[in-house]
Amino acid sequence: MMKRVVGSVLFGTGLFLVVVAVALAFVVTPRVSKMPLDLEPPETVLSGPDATFVQAKRTGDNLEIAVQHGDLTAINGIKPDVQEAAKLTGDLADETVVWTVYQAIKRADNDELINASQSRIAMDRKTGAAVDWSGQCYTDGDGEPCEPGSISYDGQLYAFPFGTEKRTYEYFDSTLKRPLPIQYQATEKVEGLTVYKFVQEVPEQQANMDPELVHGLLGVFAPTATDGEIRYRTTRTLWVEPVTGSVVDYQDAQHRELVADTGERTVLIDAVFRYTPDTRATIVDKASDGRTMLMALSRYVPIGLTVLGLGLLVLGYLVARGGRAPAREPVAEPAPRHASSPA
Known part of the structure; x- marks a missing residue:
């Protein structure tokens, strides 16, 4: 018993x-495979050594615009907007994060600001892709907040899906303001972590810029020109931890130049930006922790x-x-014996 x-x-x-x-x-893992609404990614710093760039400097009442050479530093900071995310309804409710992103490019030698921008974006918590949201915006400068509806984000931008696959995704180009294919290239190691390498090749093409900005640049660098355009190309390389979708390393080799109708060409920026070793190590540590937890679950x-x-x-x-008593086989009784008749 x-x-x-x-x-x-x-x-x-x-x-x-x-x-x-x-x-x-099948129940717990899918529920935790989401970006937390209050997730605040670490500030990222990218170095751009030996760059060519245009810098505008004001000395008193004089504004000097000239092509410079030197090392640049790009800084990106992200602040989650939990209250704005809580206001979303319908399919976006509880499935979307809202981030405010601040970006600045400075000279590495004297910390002088070269360019600044800010943007707001809503992303799916599982796929990391931008979603249709009326509050999307982008603006140059570090002053007034950007105007809602000034841009329409689409595709991946700051994160890839949980369970990133070896395939082509759409990645948003902030200069062209549209998503373009980014292709899986190889599986590599970054700081000992297995990652997928994605590359986006953007061939040279015209960048749609503010006409007043273009004519202002023409007035400085090609005063005899009557018209011109800004040509742009870049090659982006992203290293993505596939379990969490974290971008653990990033490189952007970009080139922009002013092309006047007189044939004059002026390089506006030519630089290769990449995560610094400290930034890379910080993100790898966080991605490793997330990968360990999700793989365990x-x-x-x-x-x-x-x-x-x-x-x-x-x-x-x-x-x-x-523990059960074995069943007994029935024992056959012997056949009865009959007395033999005397001979």
Whole structure:
């Protein structure tokens, strides 16, 4: 009787562990595979050594605009807007994060500001892709907030999906203000972490810029020209941790130049920006922690619980079966003997 009780307990425990394993893999993991609404990514710093760039400097009443050479530093900061995200309704409710992004490019030698911008974007918490939201905006400068509806973001920008695949995605180009394909190239290691390398090639083309800005630049660098345009090209390389979708390393080799109708060409910026080692190490650490947690919840713990649970199911069955009294085979009674007749 005791063996049957012990066997039943072992069988029930095994069944419970299998159910927990299934719940972790198919219920808990999908729920935690989302960006937290209050997630504040670390500030990223990119170095742009030996760059060519246009700098506007004001000395008293004089504004001097000239092409410079030197090292640049790009800084990106992100602030989550939990209150704005809580206002979203319909399909966006509880599935969307809202971020305010601040960007600045400075000279590395004297910290003088070269360019600044800010933007607001809403992204899907699972895929990391921009969603249709009326509050999207972008503006140059570090003064007034950007005007809602001034830009329409689409595709990936600051994150990739949880469970990033080896395929082509659409990645938003802030200069052209539209998404373009970014292709998977290889699987590599960054700081010992396995990552997917994606590359986006943007061939040289005209960048749609404010006509007043273009004519202002023409007045400085090509005063005899009557018209012109800004030509733009870049090659972006992103290294993405596939489990979390975190961009753990980033490089942008961009080139813009002013082309006047007189044939004159002036380089406005030619620089290769890449995460600094400190930025890369910080993001790799956070991505590693996230990967470890998700892999444990989705794979390692469920597999371990399943193996243990199945083992207890089998053991419980055998113990319970061993506790039963074996059935006895019916014993055939010998045929009765009849006395022989005397001869």
